[in-house]
Amino acid sequence: MEILILAVVIALVAVGAISGLVVSSRKKKQLPPTAPPSTPTITAPPAEPQVGEDAAPTAEEPRRTIEEVALPEAEAPVAEPEAPVVEAPPAPEIEVPEPTAGRLVRLRARLARSQNTLGKGLLTLLSREHLDEDTWEEIEETLLIADVGVAPTQELVDRLRERVKVLGTRTPADLRALLKEELVTLLGTDFDRAVKTESGVDTPAVIMVVGVNGTGKTTTTGKLARVLVADGRSVVLGAADTFRAAAADQLQTWGERVGARTVRGPEGGDPASIAYDAVKEGIAEGADVVLIDTAGRLHTKTGLMDELGKVKRVVEKHGPLDEILLVLDATTGQNGLTQARVFAEVVDITGIVLTKLDGTAKGGIVIAVQRELGVPVKLIGLGEGADDLAPFEPEAFVDALIGD
Template sequence: MLTPQLVTLLSDQALIAIIVVIAAVLVAGTAGLVVSRRRRSQLPQATQPARLDTAEPTVGEDAEEPRDTPTRTLEDTELPAESPAATIEKPESAQGRLVRLRARLARSQGSLGKGLLALLSRDKLDEEAWEDIETTLITADVGVAPTQELVEKLRTRMRVEGVGGAQARDILREELIALVDPSLDRTLKVSRKEMQPAVVMVVGVNGTGKTTTVGKLARVLVAEDKHVVLGAADTFRAAAADQLQTWGDRVGVRTVRGPEGGDPASVAFDSVKQGIEEEADAVLVDTAGRLHTKTGLMDELGKVKRVIEKTAEVDEVLLVIDATTGQNGLTQARVFAEVIDVTGLVLTKLDGTAKGGIVIAVQRELGVPVKLVGLGEGADDMAPFDAEQFVDALLD
């Protein structure tokens, strides 16, 4: 029979056993939770779909393919197709250019020749008729002195030879050709010599078309299979270097340029140096446009020329004149010739005016030949000047 003391003792022991069991169960559960967390941390994370804007390779992507996959050789690899090369234009030949430009010149300058022929073909050439002839020539920018010289010769021949009509045209043609002076040396010195390229500087006032002239001249030389380098020494006008480089890229010609607002003489020097390294035939240097009244800017042209000559001789200094400016262009030419040794003239926009007499006036004033003429905005609208073809275009 259990005594009360024994019952109390057994109850205490049972309570203790229950507490121990509960504690054991709690410890075991906690340990299992920790192990479970550790295992989950060691497993690779589930691959999330790559976002399009931040697509990056994730761990394990390279395991999708077995490691024993054969390595591809260069021959087995499909390389990306090469980007198409820039299209290089082929400039028009000199012969085709001359034929087309002569026709264009005849259309734009024909009024001068027609006016003179109409006056010379009159039945009676009195003083009034000769005064009209003088007015026509002066209006066409031939200049006072050349006009008086031409009229005097025409009067003498017409009186002595007593001719008219078709003969009058022949006499006018002969005298105009003599006035334009075909004896002047109009060849461009653009051939490589003594292990150095020919160097051509292009100068003029703002807006005459110097950069365009350099680009068109490059096309003329490329058509003759010459190796050309362009120098963008016009560092003051915005986008001048870009414009010149565009001209060069079209015919596969290198353009040397410097920082905007940089030293033009430095760019010119680097251009010539590059031409020497490439064994080029010619280096064409574009210069900044400047008003002929700005003494400082004009003096800078002399500096550019002197810096170039530390490396190579300057073979040509081409002065670009806008034919539409008439006598103002003549004044510009006179000032440039005083500052730098001009060797040749380029007349641009000759198709936009009936005043072709500027050819005669500027040559007579400077004693320098017109070597190139521009007759339009097309890429190949420039050609060497020919005295006889010019006069024939006037009289056609």
């Protein structure tokens, strides 16, 4: 019995030991590995300075002279970033305009485009074997189509009738010479066609340019500046057309190309004030000529008269106004004469500039406008080039119309 009890006790102890081992092994598997304990660091207290006999002997170091001691090097200054260099815009290159002498002859090919209606048409009709009434009516119609005008046409037909009757034989050379002579006579050879560039007093000559917007007035003013510079004159430009935003810029560009100063004011400013300042500047610079570009509005004759009249009065405070040039578009034909009449009533026109006379223009307008206003055509425009404005020469003009 005792043996049995002892066996049971031993069995229970064995079971308990085995279960303890199993539990302990499971616990060991679940726990993460732990780092081995580190050795604690013991910080020693700072050593106390030793004095007297306990002090450590001072190590002797070799002494250096003052010459051997080098100064510390100065730190290099930090370079500041350089500001970008803004280059000034290059000054516009000054152009040398083409000489005006013989310019019309050089532009003859462009002018000759108008000859089919006037020159060659008349020569063809006059060369017919029999000049009956129907032929003379065709001649008259040809002149009217070419914008010669009613009164000048009647005058020319009457003179041609008489001359042809007296001439008898009509060779091509005779007819060409006859027609040329009559056309030159109709254009007039006794007009003073020179643009006045000298004033009678100690002030610059003042030229006012007038005309309807769209006729090339501002461009013509710029080209006229080139004509004057080509003839050796110094010029100051006055941008008194303040009602068109681009007019002053356009005129200034023309002036810069030939080295002429442009006086301008704010958009919508007083034109008379700008004209006055331009003349004042011309006097200060000792310029030969002051060119004033005016506004070309034609809303009412009264408004135009007031505006141009004021400009004229203000400018004349400095001295006389030497020229008033009217710019007309040759392609408008007889309609341009209506504009010419209005301006002639407002100011005293002294000369006419006919633009766009090449191509579609009809050469007879030169005769008509002179007869209408009683003032000479002084300049004609024959293209869009900068030097396509030429002094008007009746003989060269007729030669180009009739052809060889």
